Amino acid sequence: MESFALQVFSPLMALHIFMRISYIVIILLFSSALSITQTISPTEYQVKAAFLYNFAKFVEWSPETFSDTTTPIVIGILGEDPFEADLDTIVKDKNINGREFVVRRFQALKELEQCHILFISSSEQKDMPKILRRLRNSGMLTVSEVEHFAHIGGMINLVVEENKVRFEINVEAAEREGLKISSQLLKLARIVSEKENN
Amino acid sequence: MSHSFNILKLLIAAIVLPVLCGSQLQAQIRDLTKLSLEELMNITVTSVSKRKEKLSEATAAVYVITQEDIKRSGLTNMPDLLRMVPGMQVAHIDANKWSISSRGFNSRFSNKLLVLIDGRSVYTPLFSGVHWDVQDLRLEDIERIEVIRGPGATLWGANAVNGVINVMTVSAINSHSGEVTAGGGSEDRAFGSIRYNGTVSNKGYYRIYAKGFKRDDAVTPSGDRASDRWNMYRGGIRSDWELTDGDMLTVQGDLYKGNLHQTVTIPTISSPYRQTSMNDVKVAGGNILARWNRSLSKGSELLLQIYFDHTYRHDIFHKEFRNTADLEFQHSFLLGSHHEIIWGLGYRLTADDITKSATVSFNPHKRTDNLFSGFFQDQISMLNHTLFLTLGSKLEHNDYTQFEVQPNVRLLWMPHNRHRIWAAVSRAVRTPSRSEDDVQVHVATLPPDTMVPLPTVITIFGNRDFSSENLIAYELGHRYQPVNRMGLDIAIFYNVYTDLRTVEPSGTPYMVTTPSPHIIIPRRFENRMDGKTYGAEFTSSWHPFDDWKLNTGYTWFKARLSLQSSSQDAGSVNAEGDSPQHQFHVRSYLNVLHNVEFDAAVYYVDRIANQHIPSYFRLDGRLGWHISEALQVSVVVQNILDAQHPEFASTPLSELASEIQRSAYGKATWKF
Numbered sequence: 001m002e003s004f005a006l007q008v009f010s011p012l013m014a015l016h017i018f019m020r021i022s023y024i025v026i027i028l029l030f031s032s033a034l035s036i037t038q039t040i041s042p043t044e045y046q047v048k049a050a051f052l053y054n055f056a057k058f059v060e061w062s063p064e065t066f067s068d069t070t071t072p073i074v075i076g077i078l079g080e081d082p083f084e085a086d087l088d089t090i091v092k093d094k095n096i097n098g099r100e101f102v103v104r105r106f107q108a109l110k111e112l113e114q115c116h117i118l119f120i121s122s123s124e125q126k127d128m129p130k131i132l133r134r135l136r137n138s139g140m141l142t143v144s145e146v147e148h149f150a151h152i153g154g155m156i157n158l159v160v161e162e163n164k165v166r167f168e169i170n171v172e173a174a175e176r177e178g179l180k181i182s183s184q185l186l187k188l189a190r191i192v193s194e195k196e197n198n
Numbered sequence: 199m200s201h202s203f204n205i206l207k208l209l210i211a212a213i214v215l216p217v218l219c220g221s222q223l224q225a226q227i228r229d230l231t232k233l234s235l236e237e238l239m240n241i242t243v244t245s246v247s248k249r250k251e252k253l254s255e256a257t258a259a260v261y262v263i264t265q266e267d268i269k270r271s272g273l274t275n276m277p278d279l280l281r282m283v284p285g286m287q288v289a290h291i292d293a294n295k296w297s298i299s300s301r302g303f304n305s306r307f308s309n310k311l312l313v314l315i316d317g318r319s320v321y322t323p324l325f326s327g328v329h330w331d332v333q334d335l336r337l338e339d340i341e342r343i344e345v346i347r348g349p350g351a352t353l354w355g356a357n358a359v360n361g362v363i364n365v366m367t368v369s370a371i372n373s374h375s376g377e378v379t380a381g382g383g384s385e386d387r388a389f390g391s392i393r394y395n396g397t398v399s400n401k402g403y404y405r406i407y408a409k410g411f412k413r414d415d416a417v418t419p420s421g422d423r424a425s426d427r428w429n430m431y432r433g434g435i436r437s438d439w440e441l442t443d444g445d446m447l448t449v450q451g452d453l454y455k456g457n458l459h460q461t462v463t464i465p466t467i468s469s470p471y472r473q474t475s476m477n478d479v480k481v482a483g484g485n486i487l488a489r490w491n492r493s494l495s496k497g498s499e500l501l502l503q504i505y506f507d508h509t510y511r512h513d514i515f516h517k518e519f520r521n522t523a524d525l526e527f528q529h530s531f532l533l534g535s536h537h538e539i540i541w542g543l544g545y546r547l548t549a550d551d552i553t554k555s556a557t558v559s560f561n562p563h564k565r566t567d568n569l570f571s572g573f574f575q576d577q578i579s580m581l582n583h584t585l586f587l588t589l590g591s592k593l594e595h596n597d598y599t600q601f602e603v604q605p606n607v608r609l610l611w612m613p614h615n616r617h618r619i620w621a622a623v624s625r626a627v628r629t630p631s632r633s634e635d636d637v638q639v640h641v642a643t644l645p646p647d648t649m650v651p652l653p654t655v656i657t658i659f660g661n662r663d664f665s666s667e668n669l670i671a672y673e674l675g676h677r678y679q680p681v682n683r684m685g686l687d688i689a690i691f692y693n694v695y696t697d698l699r700t701v702e703p704s705g706t707p708y709m710v711t712t713p714s715p716h717i718i719i720p721r722r723f724e725n726r727m728d729g730k731t732y733g734a735e736f737t738s739s740w741h742p743f744d745d746w747k748l749n750t751g752y753t754w755f756k757a758r759l760s761l762q763s764s765s766q767d768a769g770s771v772n773a774e775g776d777s778p779q780h781q782f783h784v785r786s787y788l789n790v791l792h793n794v795e796f797d798a799a800v801y802y803v804d805r806i807a808n809q810h811i812p813s814y815f816r817l818d819g820r821l822g823w824h825i826s827e828a829l830q831v832s833v834v835v836q837n838i839l840d841a842q843h844p845e846f847a848s849t850p851l852s853e854l855a856s857e858i859q860r861s862a863y864g865k866a867t868w869k870f
Binding site for chain 2: 042043046047049050051054058080082085090091094123125126164165166184185188
């Protein structure tokens, strides 16, 4: 009765099949390594990097923050960089209205220089109120990914919910710095304000 | 032999090749800038950073088995999954039983481990252990298995002496598609499952599942068919409700039924004085659980959980019905900016009815026990949130030993973003089981001889004065992230046990006339052994390229047991040789093409000295192919390196050990 199943799936047979397939896999791997392009699901920070790119597209800075029409958009990262090379890859060779991108990294607040978008790493979480105070009147779009960031005066907070990236926007904080956020961005955001938190 | 050699070569090739051509293999990021914001928001991302952070900040030796680990291991049952966890010993006894423990004391009836499935305790008070053969789920529905080695007694309570295993299923909110799986092979003869998801008016989400499998007999050491086949059916439902913005309600339940075949030898009082038979173990059970979570203001959370659990188990030794009801309440909140407080109360009632056999009986045969517990823990943040001191204790009252106090002190230091150093001292107890209190079991019969003309039966009696086994554990750990794509974790421990269980002579032998005249040599359980165990556990996870992940683990373990001077137990100290001294594993997950996965895992387990079980290597391989978004097929080969090998010896009065065979199966998964 079970001999049929055994013949079809005897361990030795299965082993042979597995080895054959394995060889094919190895050969495939070796010969096509150069041409493989992958479309696996992106990591959290690849998606977040793409969000930063989109923020540049849907936020309007006051004209004086750019010295001329080709001045690049500077994205700064304050603190430990969670993007590794992904942010650089995403914005490489991209331009928005003729402006290219520059990514700059700052280890500490005292090193910080003028940017258009500043991503504040979760490594700086405990200094967040202090950082946000320092950034008043700097005209930068502040982005982070720590709880309550937008409630305490940050502008855009990226949050992962059910493995998907969502964002919160504090409109007043952006307006205080003279930034205009497009309605296309606002309609997809969760709008928060500082009052809720007090 | 030549096969295993070829396969080793292959494995090496599989691991080395991607390194050689790694730069080309590294995935080119799909140009995400071409996607609209809406599309971006719909992408499922591969890591959940919040949880990871929480884990890296745990002040204990924690290991998490993820959904990816489960899928890519190709393993088909929960016990085998635990082989990935450093510090754990997992050994196959026969085709349907395992011997599982954390940090030593491994046996068929391991009793120092607490196992929870979605917050429901599944260890049985019968022997303070776990019937692993009935702990199962659709493995695809498991979100993660968190394993804490070492005492978890402060939060979880008695029995969390050497570890806590926490199995969590995916919330119904997050299970999106329906799914059907089916497969079969040489050992896992046939298996299949179905899951269906639905919503109720956008507030409630549910999933229903059913699964069944049929596992083949393993083999005896001589290569003959053992008699330990196994089949099991189960089904259940989980529903999650968003009642209000901060209120979540989960209601879930499962039902199962199964049949396990086994071969056992029992002592008898008539010639030939022992009898080996093949028989069935019938198991069935069900549970229902409701959990209500309420998020109050910042960092404050309430949890209320109630469950009811019923189990039935009927084998040659006894027939047991058990009902358990459990109620738990927890509250966590922030006090100022430096205190994170969690406290809780719990009550559990367990009632059983055990029908005796000629070999095993319980006196009384029905018993109801109550357990009251409360705990308090404060995590104090110091030095600008880089040093955390955790103080806490559990206080419980049980019907066996009355009050038990289980305190701990833990310290976590984060000198740098990439370093976490922790230390802990804790006390835990293993409270007596129903068996240790009330059992009467005939363990062996000595045939009559010229000196004693009657058969002599050695019988162990429960001891109502049996007290808890105690542990003081000292632990130290370091988690280090040398680069973003690599994590290292090392934990060392020194455990001091007192009052471990022994079996001692109990009074003078006496004669019994029914059913036929025989002499009884009485023995009973006492707490007359002490012990020390120590060891180190290391894990690394490395993600060199988007398409390749490599996990390794190494465990070193030593035990020294010593009898107290009053003890006359000859055998219990041998348990120090029941755990392997070295274990290691390497697991590789490789995306060969965007839709083809090639995974391999090798496990090494050192010899088990006390049982004459030689060391062994286990090699598993898996090939998975995503034919389309909806359809996936995989082929898995397990225990490739030898035709069969033993992993654990038989325990007296339980099933005869068999050997695990090389096996293969194929599986198809269809999402709808």
